[in-house]
Amino acid sequence: MKDKVVVTGYGVKAPNTNNIAQYINNLKNGICCLETVTDLSPNGETTIIGRLNSGLDELETDNKFKRLPRATLLGMASGKEALKQAQLSDLTDKKVGLFFGISVGAIGEKLFHDSIIHVNDNNYRKVPITFSHFSNYHSITAEIAHYLSIKGITKTITTGCTSSLEAIQDAMLYLKNGIIDVAVVGGADSLVNKMACFGFAKTKSIPIDQTLNVGAVPFNKHSKGFAISEGSGVIILEREKDARKRNIEILGEIDKIVSNNDGVHIYSIEETGEQMISALKEVIEGRKPDYINSQALGIQVNDRIEERCSKILFNHNVPYTSIKSMIGNPYGAIGVLQVISSLISINHGFIPPTIRTNKEGYEEMSIVTETWHQEVNEVAITNHGHGGNNACAYIKRHK
Known part of the structure; x- marks a missing residue:
């Protein structure tokens, strides 16, 4: 083992x-x-x-x-x-x-x-x-x-x-x-x-x-x-x-982390999200997490990629949230802050909300806008970086 x-x-x-x-x-x-x-x-x-x-x-x-x-x-x-x-x-x-x-x-x-x-x-x-x-x-x-x-x-x-x-x-x-x-x-x-x-x-x-x-x-x-x-x-x-x-x-428990790169010219933008979808698919391994701790941050091209992930991988049946609505985007620190917030969810029994949004334009997604108090056992994380890197993680309750 x-x-x-x-x-x-x-x-x-x-x-x-x-x-x-x-x-x-x-x-x-x-x-x-x-x-x-x-x-x-x-x-x-x-x-x-x-x-x-x-x-x-x-x-x-x-x-x-x-x-x-x-x-x-x-x-x-x-x-x-x-x-x-x-x-x-x-x-x-x-x-x-x-x-x-x-x-x-x-x-x-x-x-x-x-x-x-x-x-x-x-x-x-x-x-x-x-x-x-x-x-x-x-x-x-x-x-x-x-x-x-x-x-x-x-x-x-x-x-x-x-x-x-x-x-x-x-x-x-x-x-x-x-x-x-x-x-x-x-x-x-x-x-x-x-x-x-x-x-x-x-x-x-x-x-x-x-x-x-x-x-x-x-x-x-x-x-x-x-x-x-x-x-x-x-x-x-x-x-x-x-x-x-x-x-x-x-x-x-940190179960798995997968990373890749969009592979496009640095002054271009990869709008399809294919590499993010690929990384998230690989990290979830067919599982259904309690929610996605998303990299969505208010830039439309990024947030639309999250929408595509939600549709293609979960048919919009898994809740999404983003802590960036509360703390913004502290560059290279955001990934570990997402991990810690996911661990807090598991240990304290709640899904943090995406505050300040009315979900306009993203109505089909299951977006958490008020704190959901519930048992949380597994969380998937999506993350994207300047330069085209994508990284996804799977966090679990330890048993």
């Missing part, structure tokens, strides 16, 4: 979400953690964003960490919470691997921009000594490893918004092959600034001048894009037999 890969801890930092307890409350009660601002758009229009306004004070005020990118601090904090729940305060006697998914890294940080300006001005002496690390995504992961006292295998996976889900996929291979005993797996990203807004506004991927009632709303034909946000999530993975030896609570 193959070794099962189980989850023994998780930690979260997300918009208006400082810890797991707050994440559970927000998901269960359908709380919108997004806001509208006018200082990031080209001409002062409203833009919808999600950011963490508190909860990093301890790290941000420590001189040791003041030069670190915000994504690093987010990953450090969520990793600490996950290890605490897993009761793994001492990792010295275990083979540990750290796997982190990162999509945009530190490119939005002020020090990064200052470095570019100084380079363009040929001002060598004013280029910050931190520049090489701000431009190197793996430095974020390495610093998180240092903070969590992990000296083993350390990997950075960067495949757009699928990064952290594919980090879990990689970690599972290392666990099943006996290379490591514990995997600390997560994702972290923070790019809520003018550079992100201008860039995505140019490609018409974010809603400019739309209210929270209409913009960044999954499964609503009037939504003109997604809400950029920041966040981090970390889960602790172990082989089932090792978790049982530790007599630790098992929070769920």
Whole structure:
């Protein structure tokens, strides 16, 4: 019998979400953690964003960490919470691997921009000594490893918004092959600034001048894009037999993850969803999950692909929901945050709602718009990344 890969801890930092307890409350009660601002758009229009306004004070005020990118601090904090729940305060006697998914890294940080300006001005002496690390995504992961006292295998996976889900996929291979005993797996990203807004506004991927009632709303034909946000999530993975030896609570099982790529030119869009359908079909293996934790985010081409998956694979008979209606899209962190929300569903008996949508244009789908309190045993996850990667996961109650 193959070794099962189980989850023994998780930690979260997300918009208006400082810890797991707050994440559970927000998901269960359908709380919108997004806001509208006018200082990031080209001409002062409203833009919808999600950011963490508190909860990093301890790290941000420590001189040791003041030069670190915000994504690093987010990953450090969520990793600490996950290890605490897993009761793994001492990792010295275990083979540990750290796997982190990162999509945009530190490119939005002020020090990064200052470095570019100084380079363009040929001002060598004013280029910050931190520049090489701000431009190197793996430095974020390495610093998180240092903070969590992990000296083993350390990997950075960067495949757009699928990064952290594919980090879990990689970690599972290392666990099943006996290379490591514990995997600390997560994702972290923070790019809520003018550079992100201008860039995505140019490609018409974010809603400019739309209210929270209409913009960044999954499964609503009037939504003109997604809400950029920041966040981090970390889960602790172990082989089932090792978790049982530790007599630790098992929070769920990662059954399978499948990933692929649309295989189209980077400046094109794959609108049929064939590769997403293929990945989801492979991961469900003919099973009927209690619901789909969807990647739908308010971009019509993406959400229509979810509609096609629902029709072709389930004939619209499986409920769909999207937590992005509450927390937006924190780039490479969203996959692991979807996994954690699915595990919370299993352990607390509810399906989180897709808030703010009236389902207009998606009436045939079974979309959860109010919290469904029920037993949840199996959840399928869909995820898509900038660059064309698709990743799907199957999460199960541990038995």
